[in-house]
Amino acid sequence: HAVKGGLEGRGGGALGGGQVKNCGGVAPAAGGACASPPPLSRALAPPRAGSDAPSPPVAHPKFGNKKLPNAIIVGVKKGGTRAVLEFIRIHPDVRAAGTETHFFDRHYGRGLEWYRGAMPRTLEGQLTMEKTPSYFVTKETPRRIAAMSRDTKLIVVVRDPVTRAISDYTQTLSKTPDLPSFRELAFRNQSSGPVDTSWNAIRIGLYALHLENWLRYFPLAQMHFVSGERLIADPAGELARVQDFLGLKRIVTDKHFYFNRTKGFPCLKKPESSGSPRCLGKSKGRTHAQIDRDAVEQLRDFYRPFNVKFYEMVGHDFKWD
Numbered sequence: 086h087a088v089k090g091g092l093e094g095r096g097g098g099a100l101g102g103g104q105v106k107n108c109g110g111v112a113p114a115a116g117g118a119c120a121s122p123p124p125l126s127r128a129l130a131p132p133r134a135g136s137d138a139p140s141p142p143v144a145h146p147k148f149g150n151k152k153l154p155n156a157i158i159v160g161v162k163k164g165g166t167r168a169v170l171e172f173i174r175i176h177p178d179v180r181a182a183g184t185e186t187h188f189f190d191r192h193y194g195r196g197l198e199w200y201r202g203a204m205p206r207t208l209e210g211q212l213t214m215e216k217t218p219s220y221f222v223t224k225e226t227p228r229r230i231a232a233m234s235r236d237t238k239l240i241v242v243v244r245d246p247v248t249r250a251i252s253d254y255t256q257t258l259s260k261t262p263d264l265p266s267f268r269e270l271a272f273r274n275q276s277s278g279p280v281d282t283s284w285n286a287i288r289i290g291l292y293a294l295h296l297e298n299w300l301r302y303f304p305l306a307q308m309h310f311v312s313g314e315r316l317i318a319d320p321a322g323e324l325a326r327v328q329d330f331l332g333l334k335r336i337v338t339d340k341h342f343y344f345n346r347t348k349g350f351p352c353l354k355k356p357e358s359s360g361s362p363r364c365l366g367k368s369k370g371r372t373h374a375q376i377d378r379d380a381v382e383q384l385r386d387f388y389r390p391f392n393v394k395f396y397e398m399v400g401h402d403f404k405w406d
């Protein structure tokens with residue numbers, strides 16, 4: 086997932102407006118008053134919205150400690166993982182790594198200290214988070230996360246697997262214009278045969294199969310499933326559930342969102358302190374490639390039993406039919 090403009094690709098900085106709950110690792114002065122730390126709002130100010138230029142490096146105040154994540158958004162690719170991370174990190178008790186670390190799938194050999202180094206500094210009581218959407222479908226990841234900590238909370242943003250596959254294809258097409266057609270990739274035997282489950286865009290949507298692997302290492306209660314569809318229709322509602330799951334006070338609410346009619350998606354309102362309203366980058370909420378109705382119907386039929394199994398496993402009907 087290339088780092089793009091908009092809200093993506095920021096350093097580990099939380100959004101402005103967070104409350105400093107203690108002296109930020111700085112010893113309180115006599116009488117218990119905190120020595121004044123560098124102004125957080127300035128040090129952690131987000132880049133200006135709409136700018137595609139890479140954010141200038143943010144000089145992080147050297148207080149707080151880097152910790153391994155308490156919670157990880159593990160998937161799914163194109164589910165809405167960036168939106169969940171950007172929305173939850175408004176919470177003053179959450180700090181998140183801005184870029185996908187790919188530690189558990191690509192860089193595991195670098196060791197846990199490398200991983201810790203990729204995390205933002207946190208103050209006492211703040212949660213550390215990251216998101217790497219490929220984790221959900223990587224066989225080794227659940228075992229590796231469990232080896233780090235069995236207490237890690239796991240968030241999975243799921244979306245109708247047919248729409249997800251088309252979104253995934255649209256992304257690849259944007260980088261590889263001479264890509265074969267969706268139909269050619271999705272079906273075997275010159276497009277007339279069965280669904281080709283070896284194509285990643287198809288395989289990722291077999292949520293029930295991937296989940297089985299996670300349940301060998303984590304109880305279901307430690308996993309939270311966000312509906313990618315509800316996330317667009319009612320971001321505050323989905324974020325309320327995410328905050329409950331993380332044991333956080335419900336601070337991110339409908340007051341933080343507005344529907345941007347130009348983008349056609351919810352965006353973040355201007356924070357009280359400073360800045361401008363912010364939408365996700367251009368690669369989020371793209372117009373999808375046109376796929377013929379037959380192919381879509383065939384895929385719907387193909388995924389139906391896997392979806393039903395997934396609903397049973399998680400105890401929630403995502404209504405993808």
Ligand SMILES: Nc1ncnc2c1ncn2[C@@H]1O[C@H](COP(=O)(O)OS(=O)(=O)O)[C@@H](OP(=O)(O)O)[C@H]1O
Nearest residue numbers: 162163164165166167168252350351365369370371
């Ligand atoms: N508020 C808001 N703004 C923009 N986009 C939003 C939002 N909420 C959810 N989404 C959906 O997020 C989809 C991209 O998912 P991911 O961030 O998981 O993609 S990635 O795997 O990191 O590439 C992206 O997929 P596409 O619509 O196919 O581009 C969006 O549908």
